């Protein structure tokens with residue numbers, strides 16, 4: 503009896519005190535993955551050579567965990583600047599993953615416009631879910647422009663949306679997640695020219711793609727380029743980077759928590775970037791393996807496979823089959839991402855991360871079995 507009463511009181515309290523838009527959200531769900539062939543999260547499947555691990559452990563031994571980390575992470579910034587050849591005119595800001603950079607930017611931009619309305623964050627649909635989530639919980643107005651049926655960008659609709667909503671922020675993932683494609687560069691150029699506020703080109707998958715906007719960072723006033731080391735093989739470190747004009751970055755830096763990059767991340771990332779050749783080799787291997795996986799998937803008549811410039815592949819099953827196939831793969835011990843519940847353009851779609859060759863073979867076998 504007592505318990506029920508207390509539960510009721512908590513529910514009432516939550517209703518009274520928690521922001522309604524937060525109550526309406528569901529927390530970002532990450533399924534447990536122990537013992538699965540894990541092909542759901544765009545991770546690099548490869549490990550470091552043993553000698554490299556030993557060298558790293560030597561560095562870790564020297565770390566003083568009793569001290570706060572360098573609040574500006576300046577040594578790490580220097581390594582990243584070199585490793586990603588950030589243009590001279592661009593400053594850089596680091597985040598605990600690029601997710602945190604999205605949060606910092608939108609916290610700084612979440613003001614009301616002159617009519618007292620929440621300002622708009624504009625992107626495309628489907629795209630990376632964090633843009634919508636963070637816009638919502640920072641109290642901003644999120645608007646997305648549907649992609650064409652082949653997941654290309656409808657540039658005219660996008661330009662119209664810019665005119666209609668005067669967005670404070672535009673996010674374009676290039677390549678896009680979860681579709682895997684690059685948009686037309688000339689279309690993005692038009693959007694950059696028309697952007698009234700800031701535009702972020704999110705290059706989380708730059709290592710797997712043929713094109714990038716990185717060299718424009720710091721050259722165009724309102725263009726920021728965002729990157730992460732997560733998809734390059736360092737997802738566990740949580741490290742993202744924003745490059746662009748220092749005037750913008752200085753504002754966003756004000757909402758950064760002082761020690762957002764812990765000492766283990768700073769030391770380890772610097773070490774890993776010193777051995778970038780290893781990461782680059784792994785990336786090249788993933789790109790090669792991707793082509794093989796695309797070609798194998800394309801042989802399966804009942805699937806529609808989309809081209810990919812990222813380390814994952816999106817494919818569409820026959821109508822209303824995606825969830826059954828996803829569950830069957832799971833029973834076979836293979837975890838991929840079921841996008842079908844999101845509905846809309848993603849109905850019947852599944853997304854698989856490119857794994858090691860033997861993992862991809864296990865996936866393909868399980869998939870063929872699921873399709874029988």
Ligand SMILES: *Cc1c(COP(=O)(O)O)cnc(C)c1O
Pocket residue numbers: 544598599600601602630675678679704706729730731732737740741742
């Ligand atoms: C994975 C991903 C990110 C997030 O990267 P983290 O640095 O791990 O937070 C950002 N943008 C896109 C498009 C992604 O797919």
